[in-house]
Amino acid sequence: MSILVRPNPSQKTHAIVEAAIRPVSIRIDALEVRYGEHLALARVDLDIYTGEFVCLLGPSGCGKTTLLNAIAGFVDASGGRAEVNGKAVEGPAPDRGVVFQEYALFPWWTVEKNIQYGPRLRGLRGDELKAISDSYCRLVGLEGSAQRYPNQLSGGMRQRVAIARALANRPEILLMDEPFGALDAMTRQGLQDELLRIWEAERRTFVFVTHSIAEAVFLADRIVVMTAHPGRIKRVIANTTPRPRSRTSEEHFEMYRAVDLLFQEEARTKPDAEVAR
């Protein structure tokens, strides 16, 4: 089978062609992020199209979370810029929903109140709020838990609430930072299936950070392979695995191998990278 592996330099011209067909949702333009002396992200270019599911994949220290945080508006660019719909990102805003690895639910509110918070800030009240929380509870399969508190829920259920809370605010873009990282493998697979179902139903731009190759191959339209020291994009891979996907299909393993080989190649060319840290 053919796998479209696009090296970074040619990507810009390609992006221009593709942009004519699909509108660009997020544009990362020569973005650089430093934390003091430490260069977390070195001149990164990337276009993410509207409605696309993109995974940022790489080892710890590769800057994938930093890139996500720059899009979310949590960190400032030291150089270059991150744009959303043609406008430079200036701090967090409700057009970009975020799902955090540590859930970040408000423990003092019930599931329902958590989900209603974004719409409530937009001025919705009473029955409108109830309708929204009911429909998003249903979307993530938490109908029976609307009146429970986050402390009463398992990790998997908490992350469902976090996804529902972010989506209930109807953001154009959903940013997810290793949302399933703290879950056991079985729960994780279940939530991956659900996330794909939700993405197909809602058709929003999803940007998903992970260090699991299998997760990226299962979820993404395109996989942004990142490497560390300093953090940068090594390749952007178009994931040609046909949907609906299966974790046991030949195509899945084929794609997995292609991505894994990239990391092995990286390890060969920079054998001291891990030691240098």
Added chain:
Amino acid sequence: MSATAPIKRRAQVDIVEGAQTSRTRRALLAVIAVTAVLAVWAALSGLGFVNHVLVPSPADVARAAAAALRDGSLAKNTAASLLRVVEGFGVAVLVAMPLGIAMGISSTTRGLLEPLIELLRPVPPIAFIPLAILWFGIGETSKVMIIAYGAFFPIFINTMAGLADVDLVHIRAAQTLGAKRYDLFKDVVLPSAFPQMVTGARLGMGMAFIVLVAAELVASSEGLGYLINDARFSFRTDQIFVGIITIGLLGLALNKGLLEAERRLLRWKFL
């Protein structure tokens, strides 16, 4: 024993679950402890090991308590003390919480006030009693102010710490949902600091109670501290014991009540 029966390891369970013994078991142990102390006390005074004037027998104390209940003096003095605690505590909450919030959210306020408060903090409330009497007289005001001073610090420090402890990820989550500065304060900062503010209030109440008795010992015409001090002049150690036991029971009841209030106010924390 069948192969599927659970193996009991009593001793280990006891160590591991040390603090989680059942409610009835704990009540039983408490009754045993109190009974044992009373029995030893009664035996010592019954056998004449101790001077009856200095250490009254449990029966003497019970008689004195019954008398104080009958003539209403115990109820009157307890009510007077409780009123002072509530007033002093109320003043402390009204001053400490807004100040703690102001210092928790503004670094300028914190920079200005922190040195002053750190300077005052090591001074025990009792040291201010003579000054309070000169300033406010020996009436209610001086006692309420001393109690308020004592209760202030636990409330204030916990309020400030609670506000400083807000999780950044909660702030970020709220911002991505559209929260502005005031929303963040009202919906995230205050609720997340609230548990520690309540804990501060409970500790402040305990402090108020301690300071109360000290303030009443020095100058007052009613209250539990007065009751103890007054009995000293007539060598009525049985009445002193009644006063001390009442203070102990009252403190215990207050603390239990506040813990229960904390549980109810912060239901989400104890789920």
